[in-house]
Amino acid sequence: MNSYLLRRVPSALGVIIVGSIVVFALLHLIPGDPAQVIAGGDAGPDAVAALREKLGLDAPLWQQYFSWIGSVLTFRLGDSLVLGGTISSLVLEAAGNTAALAGTALLFAVLLGALFGIIPELIDRRWARSVATAYNTLAIAIPNFVVGTVLIVAFGVLLIVLPAGGIPRDGLAADPGITFQFLLLPALCLALPIGAALSRFLNEAITGELSQPYVTTALALGIRRRRIITTQILPNALPPALTVLGIQIGQLFGGAVIVEALFAWPGLGYLAQQAIAGRDYPVVQVILVLSVAVFVLVQLATDIAHASLDPRVRTKEAAA
Numbered sequence: 001m002n003s004y005l006l007r008r009v010p011s012a013l014g015v016i017i018v019g020s021i022v023v024f025a026l027l028h029l030i031p032g033d034p035a036q037v038i039a040g041g042d043a044g045p046d047a048v049a050a051l052r053e054k055l056g057l058d059a060p061l062w063q064q065y066f067s068w069i070g071s072v073l074t075f076r077l078g079d080s081l082v083l084g085g086t087i088s089s090l091v092l093e094a095a096g097n098t099a100a101l102a103g104t105a106l107l108f109a110v111l112l113g114a115l116f117g118i119i120p121e122l123i124d125r126r127w128a129r130s131v132a133t134a135y136n137t138l139a140i141a142i143p144n145f146v147v148g149t150v151l152i153v154a155f156g157v158l159l160i161v162l163p164a165g166g167i168p169r170d171g172l173a174a175d176p177g178i179t180f181q182f183l184l185l186p187a188l189c190l191a192l193p194i195g196a197a198l199s200r201f202l203n204e205a206i207t208g209e210l211s212q213p214y215v216t217t218a219l220a221l222g223i224r225r226r227r228i229i230t231t232q233i234l235p236n237a238l239p240p241a242l243t244v245l246g247i248q249i250g251q252l253f254g255g256a257v258i259v260e261a262l263f264a265w266p267g268l269g270y271l272a273q274q275a276i277a278g279r280d281y282p283v284v285q286v287i288l289v290l291s292v293a294v295f296v297l298v299q300l301a302t303d304i305a306h307a308s309l310d311p312r313v314r315t316k317e318a319a320a
Contacts, residue, residue: 012300019292020072024065026288027281051081055282068285077286082278083271090271091286098267100172101260102252104183105190109248112195113241117202118234121210122226132199139196144255148189148262155185165264186263190255194248201244205237239305246302250295 043051056064071077077087116135120128156164163182172179206229209215218228257269264270268287275283 008300008303012296015296016293019296020069020289021065023285023288023292024068027285028061072286072289078282080275080280080283082280083274083283087283087286090283091268091290094266094268094271094287095290097167097172097265098253098256098260098269100179101183101186101190101265101267102249102256104180104187105194105252105256106249108187108191109194109198109252110245112191113198113202113245115199116195117199118206118229121203121206122229124225132203136196136200139192144189144193144258145262147192148186148259151185151189152263165262167266186259186265189263190252190259193255194252197248198241198245202237202241205240206233209233209236242302242305246299249298249302253291253295 052058056067059067075088077091079085080087080090083090112135116132120132152164155162162185164185167182168174168178210229210233214232215228218232219225253268256267257272259265260267260269261273268291272284272287275281275287
């Protein structure tokens with residue numbers, strides 16, 4: 001396992017470094033002078049020059065990069081140019097809100113994946129498979145913003161049983177019951193397509209294993225189908241499912257941008273939208289590099305979990 005980590009960790013760090021360079025370069029790919037773009041067309045030469053000095057844009061590019069990445073690593077990010085307050089406080093508050101939304105959505109996705117991916121094969125009924133197929137098709141085919149709009153209209157406007165958007169006035173930690181009510185609709189909207197992808201993978205894995213000779217032999221010996229699935233098939237299907245889930249977590253953070261904007265959830269996606277609209281590019285840079293780091297670390301964690309559950313992965317990597 002140690003040799004596996006020695007191979008995976010450096011590659012993950014390399015991806016993060018390359019991602020940080022790309023994110024840093026985005027500011028310099030803006031047409032014209034980045035300081036002029038950020039300051040606005042009405043800013044005078046003195047104001048633009050002062051902003052260039054504040055952002056360090058008058059230094060060589062390599063020096064700008066190391067200064068910027070050093071501020072990111074130490075989380076001394078300075079002040080927001082448009083939104084107000086320090087960048088670190090804005091990002092930390094938004095990251096906490098996004099973590100709460102993403103964690104709840106991930107829990108819903110796992111439950112939906114198990115419900116529609118495993119249960120139909122356990123009960124072995126055609127109607128259950130039809131329901132699972134319908135859910136998988138609709139959840140993947142219908143975009144998040146359409147699902148979110150339907151949920152808002154149905155439960156927040158017509159029935160008025162759940163909040164249509166925003167967060168509790170006293171914060172997420174004040175009352176868990178109220179917080180769950182605010183989380184339910186956006187988390188469900190975010191979880192539906194991820195749960196469908198996980199459900200399809202689990203169902204296909206179980207169906208493929210059911211046609212294997214060892215299953216036929218076990219059935220001939222009188223072992224119940226449910227016992228074969230729970231004791232033999234699922235342990236083989238779950239390790240690869242972790243990798244699929246890790247990929248879906250990356251898509252979860254991407255989908256959170258749309259969902260947060262739709263439900264006015266003040267997370268990283270909502271903050272990025274405000275920063276882009278206000279041309280507060282230093283905030284955008286921090287959010288992007290944080291997103292890259294989180295995605296890479298999640299992928300690394302899922303790969304390690306997969307390798308720890310399935311020794312064949314470690315053996316294959318060592319042989320390669």
